[in-house]
Amino acid sequence: MKLYSLSVPYKGDAKVVLLKAAYDVSSFSFFQRSSVQEFITFTSQLIVECSSKGIRASVKEQYLCHVARNDSLVGVVIADSEYPSRVAFTLLEKVLDEFSKQVERTDRPVGSPNTIQYAGLDGHLSRYQNPQEADPMTKVQAELDETRIILHNTAESLLERGEKLDDLVSKSKVLGIQSKAFYKMAWKQNSCCAIM
Template sequence: MKLHYIGIIRNDSKPGVEIVSEKELSAYSRFTRQNYAEFMTLFAKTVAERTRPGQRQDVEEQEHTFHAYGRTEGVCGIIISDHEYPALVAHQLLSKVMDEFLSSHPRSAWATAGDNSVTMPELKEYLTKYQDPHQADSIMKIQRELDETKIVLHKTIESVLQRGEKIDDLVAKSDGLSNQSKMFYPFLVTAASVQMS
């Protein structure tokens, strides 16, 4: 079980803005870390842009699950984990992170902010602490919330894209990816396919 990413994305306008995030990239070689970080940001923004206010959803893509929680304030929390990580714990952590962020950062602090321009040191601590999902302390609270909220499970990133959109097109037109990462994308898809077999 592994957590790879925790982030908060402003999704009230497109393109989404990654206000603050923390990534766990130690599983990747130093040559590919930056590429994986850029793809995490790209796909986190994509899922956040397509998560409605008040909606929770899980999106599975290759070996990752994107857990999303859209808030009415115009932000969306995203956690990227592997498939084995319990969804209930991920959504509990999302609730905690979003509540803390919104209580300590007024809208004026992030409404016009750029990518990663807000600090939230707790994210690094949570990314480390919650690698062990048993650290979740109030699973019953999130269970009640989930009973009241439908989580939509999508099997791939493509299922949350708009009609006619393709992942390859999204990668090609993304300003957030370096040319090196765009060239790396076909290798990433091939490697993930081989790893899944």
């Protein structure tokens, strides 16, 4: 699971303006990073242009794009397809709330990514790389999945033991019959001889 981008664009009447963005393209080669970052920015802006007010949506391009829209302020997360969408939307809601509290409305439409004072995106991007550590519900779900796997394995091993016990019981019955036959044969063999 990997987060590649977390951005906050502004959708005005005319166009989409990228207010602030954070990227983690370290998994790509050095020579690909700038083009991947441009692709991510372009994809984010394109998805924001197509979104309507108050919408939460996930769009699958080459990666999974999650969009949460609050008035003209939009949050976009681009992640791989394994990243849980519930965690992505939780992150977007948190970022949009913090951003709207820290950045004045008058700075939003005219601000550029370099002039807006909001440093929370990089921290959120690095913290939410592992959704199990960042989101308590995901951590609980992972623990439940792990417990379910352990219980499933335990039940399978109990069934295997039950089958082995059944085999042992049937073998002990056969052994019991054979030992009784051996005892009778030994008794007959020893009955002719007298002990002095």
